[in-house]
Amino acid sequence: MGSYLKFIGKKLLLAFLTVFAISVFAFLIVHLLPGDPVRVMLGAEADEAAVQAMRIQLHMDQPLVKQYVIWIGNILKGDFGKSLVLNLSIRNLIAERLPVTLSLTVPAMVISIIFGILIGIVCATHRGSFIDQLLTVLMTTMNGVPIFWIGIMLMYLFGVNLKWLPLMGYVSPKTDFLDYVKHATLPVFIMCFGPMSSIARQVRTNMLDVINQDYIRTATAYGLTTSKIRYKYALKNVLIPVITLIALQIRSIVGGSLLAEQVFSIAGISRLITMSVMNNDFLTVQALVLVISAFVVAANLLLDIAYGFVDPRIRITGGK
């Protein structure tokens, strides 16, 4: 157990350092911009006095390190500042929109994991058969489909033509669960494309690898049933490396949600990023980069801890 606690401690420290480094990157976004950020934010016609006042209000007259300390101090106190474009508190914006994004990304991730693993197992156990070829082609295609486009096409099919699903928008599951499911179906579906096909391909490769190993051959020679060998002995070793892949997919589903929210006009946190980037709302961009990355780091940390739990070898090697 001692080695496991040490492993968790190490991972915690690393996660903390990563979030710190990301916060420096997020903080620097404003300062790396070409030109004067305050001028860009206020527009070209703003007069000198207003620019000066804004600069003092944002502490931009202070040295860089002091600015960072003030900025991160405020964030730790829960004060993210104010969006200059929407004129709203960024903290409230995040509190309002984060649940929306999570209520779509979490189901998308869960569905991708379940179906990705199932498809991978079916392909590997029926290697070379028609079903394997069909699913492999499907997974390859899903990986090459621009999901913003497939989202629009599905919306055209199910929303405009068949009228089975609402066109766009979002309803909270707390207000009306059925309506939430209807609105969430297409966005969640398109977000699954990338993660599901990656997981399925990885599971297929791993499973084929494991099936050919000596201990499986021994089990077969011993006279155990195929299903017992597959699901009791092989699957465990197939799924362990998949945990690493899931960690990667959590990062990439952020991209999926950027597109899903744009296509289906969902007022989530990803749409807020796109809007803020387009409108040069740097303070919001800064805050969102930090919050989203911190979320992803935290999710990866939990996965690492789970990884160390199911596979004790990882505690020693650190997953390398």
Next chain:
Amino acid sequence: MTKRSIKIQSFLKTFYGRGFIVYAATLVALVFIVFAIFAGVITPYDPNEINLAQSLALPDGSHIFGCDLHGRDVFTRILYGARISMLISVFSCVVGAVIGMVLGLIAGYLEGPVGTIIMRYVDLQLAIPPMLFTIIIGMLAGHNMFGLVFALSFGMLPGFIRLMYGLVLSLKHNDYIVALRFAKIPRWKIILKHLLPNAFPTMLVTFTMNLGSTIMLESTLSFLGIGIQQPTASWGSMVSDGYSYIFTRPFLAFVPGICILLLVLSFNILGDSLRDAIDPRLKGKL
């Protein structure tokens, strides 16, 4: 038959080993490359010229995919969009691959503090969701073509650095490299003559595989309005423009999306085949 032609023959045999699908991918890629190069010859129209008399014109003999809101021929814009997509993708991949290889080589060959700094930086960049990172860099570099190439190549650096780093680490402890070091062969000679040629096949495969995903990323950014700006034709922004007319002119969004799909898929398939033909052991790793 010479040794070389036998080599080429066996290469082609594995390359096209998966049959029909690889031939189809080759054909699609070639068609789009021809489109991109000869866009000006194939179509009589200007991709950006506004002609309001033709606004949202339906497909007919002179405009096979119809016209967009500004009366621009959609087929023409598809052709020029192919040019933009491929130029940006190839350019970004070259920049990303070269810088990534150099940094990975430095990190792997020198190790020590320099190597640690490079690899820690890679970890840090990977902690930020890749698309978010690319968007932010694009914002910092400015909403123009240069900014886009910069952002795309910056975004793919970690992949190339890690790959090269791993390759160099595994190669440099091979006996023949150690022997060269003992023989006091200069470092640059070992790197240029022995390390790079051995790392080259893997890097070539990764490069090809990146082409498809970069085309995807470019069109994604253009769809979000962060990549290529109007009036330059880009498939991503064409989908986004067509989206506004989904009720009356669904093909405006349909056609450019199909092009993205076909081109990305064919590059992905060619990348996979190249991997199998160059080094089958890489299967499942790349």
